[in-house]
Amino acid sequence: MERVNAWLTYDESDLSEIEKLSEGYKEYLDKGKTEREGTKYIVEMAKKAGYIDLNDAIKENRSLKPGDKLYAVNMAKTVALFNIGKKPLEEGLNILGAHIDSPRLDVKQNPLYESDDLAYLDTHYYGGVKKYQWVTLPMAIHGVVAKADGTLVDIVIGEDDNDPAFVITDILIHLAQNQMAKKASNAVEGEDLDLLIGSRPIKLGENEKKEKDLVTKHLLNILKEKYDIEEEDFISAELEIVPAGKARDCGIDKSMILGYGQDDRVCAYTSLVAMLNVDDVERTTCTLLTDKEEIGSVGATGMQSKFFENVVAEILSLNGEEGDLRLRRCLANSFMLSSDVSAGFDPLYASNFEKKNASFLGRGMVFNKFTGARGKSGSNDSNAEYIGKIRGIMKNNNVNYQTAELGKVDVGGGGTIAYILALYDMQVIDCGVAVLSMHSPWEVTSKADIYEAKKGYEAFLREIQ
Numbered sequence: 001m002e003r004v005n006a007w008l009t010y011d012e013s014d015l016s017e018i019e020k021l022s023e024g025y026k027e028y029l030d031k032g033k034t035e036r037e038g039t040k041y042i043v044e045m046a047k048k049a050g051y052i053d054l055n056d057a058i059k060e061n062r063s064l065k066p067g068d069k070l071y072a073v074n075m076a077k078t079v080a081l082f083n084i085g086k087k088p089l090e091e092g093l094n095i096l097g098a099h100i101d102s103p104r105l106d107v108k109q110n111p112l113y114e115s116d117d118l119a120y121l122d123t124h125y126y127g128g129v130k131k132y133q134w135v136t137l138p139m140a141i142h143g144v145v146a147k148a149d150g151t152l153v154d155i156v157i158g159e160d161d162n163d164p165a166f167v168i169t170d171i172l173i174h175l176a177q178n179q180m181a182k183k184a185s186n187a188v189e190g191e192d193l194d195l196l197i198g199s200r201p202i203k204l205g206e207n208e209k210k211e212k213d214l215v216t217k218h219l220l221n222i223l224k225e226k227y228d229i230e231e232e233d234f235i236s237a238e239l240e241i242v243p244a245g246k247a248r249d250c251g252i253d254k255s256m257i258l259g260y261g262q263d264d265r266v267c268a269y270t271s272l273v274a275m276l277n278v279d280d281v282e283r284t285t286c287t288l289l290t291d292k293e294e295i296g297s298v299g300a301t302g303m304q305s306k307f308f309e310n311v312v313a314e315i316l317s318l319n320g321e322e323g324d325l326r327l328r329r330c331l332a333n334s335f336m337l338s339s340d341v342s343a344g345f346d347p348l349y350a351s352n353f354e355k356k357n358a359s360f361l362g363r364g365m366v367f368n369k370f371t372g373a374r375g376k377s378g379s380n381d382s383n384a385e386y387i388g389k390i391r392g393i394m395k396n397n398n399v400n401y402q403t404a405e406l407g408k409v410d411v412g413g414g415g416t417i418a419y420i421l422a423l424y425d426m427q428v429i430d431c432g433v434a435v436l437s438m439h440s441p442w443e444v445t446s447k448a449d450i451y452e453a454k455k456g457y458e459a460f461l462r463e464i465q
Contacts, residue, residue, distance in 0.1 A: 003363040006400040006448040018451045028269045029247040029259045034142045034240050035077040035291045038100040042079050042272055046071045049276045057318055064319045072311045077291040077301040080311050081275050085284040089316050090326045092333030094461050095286045096271040097417055099293035102261035103127035103439045105193055105241035111234055114213040119198040123241055127294030131188040133440050138165040143239035145229050153227050158244040165244050166195050195241055243441040250444055262443040267339035267432040274457035285461045293417055303417040331424035335464045337431050338418035342366040342404050344434035357405045359434035361446040364400030365453040368430040371406055373413025380418035382429035397459035400452045
């Protein structure tokens with residue numbers, strides 16, 4: 001059942017739409033390199049499309065009607081969008097769910113140190129990374145510093161052409177004999193992923209007492225002058241180290257996109273665009289964009305929190321459908337696409353894939369009946385009836401799609417938020433976009449697959465019931 005390359009099915013109108021969608025997607029990648037930045041961008045787009053803050057609707061005790069559009073934000077890192085349909089919410093929602101966190105390096109709470117006239121920020125990697133991939137690349141610092149007086153300072157250093165960049169150094173090849181003999185998993189140790197941030201000591205006056213760590217003192221003076229922050233403020237900071245630079249077209253034919261954080265922002269963006277495009281709906285539609293998926297969907301902003309359940313309960317109440325039983329019915333009667341990326345077949349590493357059940361760049365959106373590892377451990381295994389229903393929708397809307405597993409059996413594995421939503425007894429399947437070099441600083445996707453994912457998500461929101 002080999003799938004056709006989607007590029008071969010397009011006319012000029014499709015090609016124009018692909019480029020328009022791709023330009024918007026690249027902008028989102030550039031402006032949403034962290035979950036906070038992504039949430040801000042998403043809310044701005046939602047407001048432009050007529051969405052209002054759920055908190056405002058609650059304060060006004062607003063009665064909802066078909067066509068009302070609401071958004072809810074959880075701690076600036078998770079966002080949910082709702083478009084109220086004509087049918088009672090108790091009959092269920094049509095849900096798209098993706099995550100907006102990505103592998104990165106987080107700055108520790110006591111990070112600043114100096115060694116031999118070089119100053120560093122100590123980091124702790126976040127999510128599954130090949131540590132050796134993160135050295136000798138231009139890096140940027142994104143995040144916030146929460147000061148003790150309640151002030152929140154936004155930080156972005158390394159993206160503007162006039163900004164400095166940062167780097168994690170590596171040993172030169174001439175002295176790398178011991179390093180090269182190690183396994184790739186520990187060729188670069190996690191504790192060595194520290195960011196080089198300065199080397200110029202402050203010059204003391206003749207009468208000033210000699211001090212240690214003069215480079216650090218100079219850097220702290222700069223931070224105080226430019227951002228009004230002090231070393232103690234790192235304790236309450238969330239600073240993320242990410243690759244510096246913009247997402248770009250990839251390939252002579254410009255058929256692909258090269259950028260950081262495409263797992264899973266490629267599915268988040270296409271879900272968002274689909275949600276904003278599908279207007280008049282029978283069943284209430286929802287797009288849920290979450291945090292912490294890369295570390296198990298834990299914490300107050302992860303999918304395992306009660307945020308989504310609480311928000312749905314609030315919307316039911318505003319819609320005159322209050323009550324725990326109605327909430328349970330609403331969730332159990334819902335349909336969901338867990339929108340997450342799939343491992344794209346890479347001919348350079350073909351031995352890791354079972355080709356008949358692999359996803360290929362350019363062949364459309366990808367459905368994964370199950371994920372997990374080894375014997376499907378930790379998997380949501382979607383029901384055949386649900387897959388059949390989705391196949392019909394994709395066919396009726398001329399959506400190019402393919403099915404896949406995450407590599408050969410027993411080679412590896414992975415998971416998504418799908419199994420968490422399935423706990424509500426709703427029908428869930430994983431689907432998304434094939435990615436090359438997943439979890440690396442620079443990932444690759446096909447513009448055709450991005451376009452097909454958007455089309456597929458739109459068709460799902462309109463028609464699944």
